[in-house]
Amino acid sequence: MDKRKLLIQLDSDPQPSVFDQVVAYDAGADVVLSYGSVTPETVRDKVHGAIFTRGPKDLHRTAIFIGGSNVPMGEKLLAEVCKHMLPQYGLRVSVLLDSNGSNTTAAAAVRAAAHHLDLRSTKALVLAGTGPVGQRAALLLARQGAQVRLGSRQAGKAAAAVESIRAKVPDAKLEPVAADPSGDLSPALADCTLVIAAGAAGVPLLPKAARQTCRTLRVMIDLNAVPPAGIEGVGVADKGADHNGVLAYGAIGVGDLKMKIHKAAIARLFERNDQVLDAEEVYALGEGL
Numbered sequence: 001m002d003k004r005k006l007l008i009q010l011d012s013d014p015q016p017s018v019f020d021q022v023v024a025y026d027a028g029a030d031v032v033l034s035y036g037s038v039t040p041e042t043v044r045d046k047v048h049g050a051i052f053t054r055g056p057k058d059l060h061r062t063a064i065f066i067g068g069s070n071v072p073m074g075e076k077l078l079a080e081v082c083k084h085m086l087p088q089y090g091l092r093v094s095v096l097l098d099s100n101g102s103n104t105t106a107a108a109a110v111r112a113a114a115h116h117l118d119l120r121s122t123k124a125l126v127l128a129g130t131g132p133v134g135q136r137a138a139l140l141l142a143r144q145g146a147q148v149r150l151g152s153r154q155a156g157k158a159a160a161a162v163e164s165i166r167a168k169v170p171d172a173k174l175e176p177v178a179a180d181p182s183g184d185l186s187p188a189l190a191d192c193t194l195v196i197a198a199g200a201a202g203v204p205l206l207p208k209a210a211r212q213t214c215r216t217l218r219v220m221i222d223l224n225a226v227p228p229a230g231i232e233g234v235g236v237a238d239k240g241a242d243h244n245g246v247l248a249y250g251a252i253g254v255g256d257l258k259m260k261i262h263k264a265a266i267a268r269l270f271e272r273n274d275q276v277l278d279a280e281e282v283y284a285l286g287e288g289l
C-alpha cells in the first residue's frame with residue numbers, strides 16, 4: 001500500500017501559515033506536519049527525520065515546504081535543508097520555497113504578462129524590484145529574454161538587486177533605475193510595454209498621469225492588494241481588464257493563477273524525491289495553467 005503523502009512545513013514565523021496548510025491539503029498532501037519559528041540551527045534534525053525514516057523508494061511521498069513572512073530567512077532555510085540531504089545514498093526529499101508567496105506570486109505575474117506579450121521582445125519596468133517578489137519577477141522576465149528595468153527609490157539598492165540577478169542570469173538584459181514614486185517616472189517608463197508594481201502593501205507607486213505618458217504600455221500588473229493601489233486606476237480584481245488599450249491585472253486577478261501554480265508545485269513535490277522548487281522551477285510549472 002502507498003505510504004501517506006507527508007508535507008513537512010518549515011515556517012520561519014512563530015505560527016505556521018494556515019493559508020499554506022490549507023493549500024497543501026487541497027493540493028493532495030495527506031498530512032501536514034507544521035513547525036513554526038524554524039531557524040537554520042533547527043533544520044538539520046527535521047531533515048534527518050524526513051530522510052532517515054522511509055526507504056528511498058518511498059521518499060517521494062515525503063516533502064518539505066518552506067514558508068513564513070521573512071523571505072531572506074526562507075532562502076537560508078532552503079540552503080540549510082539542501083545541505084543536510086544525502087543524495088549519494090538516495091536519501092533526499094523534494095523541497096519547495098514559497099516564503100510569503102514570493103515565488104508563486106512572481107511566477108503568476110510573469111505568466112499573466114506572457115499571456116499578452118512575447119517576453120523576448122518585451123521591455124519591462126519592475127517598480128520596487130528590490131523586494132522579494134519584485135526581484136523574482138525581474139529574474140523571471142530576464143530569464144525569458146525580456147529587457148528589464150529594475151526600479152527602486154534608491155539607485156544603489158536597485159543596482160545591488162540587479163547584480164544579484166545577474167549572478168544567476170549572466171546575459172540578462174537588466175538595468176537598475178531610480179524610480180521614486182514622488183518624482184518623474186517617465187524616463188524609467190519610456191518605451192516599456194510592461195510594468196509590474198511590486199511595492200509594499202498599501203504603497204502607491206505609479207500615478208495615472210505618469211503611466212499615461214507612456215504610449216507604448218500594453219500590460220500593467222499591480223501586486224499590491226491593500227488600498228491605495230500600487231498603480232493608480234488598476235482594480236484589485238482586474239484580470240486582463242482593458243484600460244484604454246492597456247490590459248490591467250490587480251493582486252486578486254493574479255491571485256487566481258498564483259493559487260493554481262501553488263497547488264501544482266505541491267503536487268509536483270510528491271512525484272519525485274529530488275526536486276528543489278525555487279523561482280524558476282515554480283515559473284516552469286505555470287506553463288499552460
Ligand SMILES: NC(=O)c1ccc[n+]([C@@H]2O[C@H](COP(=O)([O-])OP(=O)(O)OC[C@H]3O[C@@H](n4cnc5c(N)ncnc54)[C@H](OP(=O)(O)O)[C@@H]3O)[C@@H](O)[C@H]2O)c1
Nearest residue numbers: 101105128130131132133152153198199200201223224251
Ligand atoms: N497577490 C498575491 O497573492 C501576493 C502574494 C505575495 C505578495 N503580494 C504583494 O506583492 C507586493 C510585493 O511583496 P514583497 O514582499 O516583495 O514587498 P516588500 O518587501 O514589502 O516591499 C517591496 C518594495 O517596496 C518598496 N517600498 C517599501 N516601502 C515603501 C514606501 N513606503 N514607499 C515606496 N516604496 C516602498 C521597497 O522598494 P525600494 O526601497 O527599493 O523603493 C521594497 O523593497 C506586496 O504588495 C505584497 O502584498 C501579493
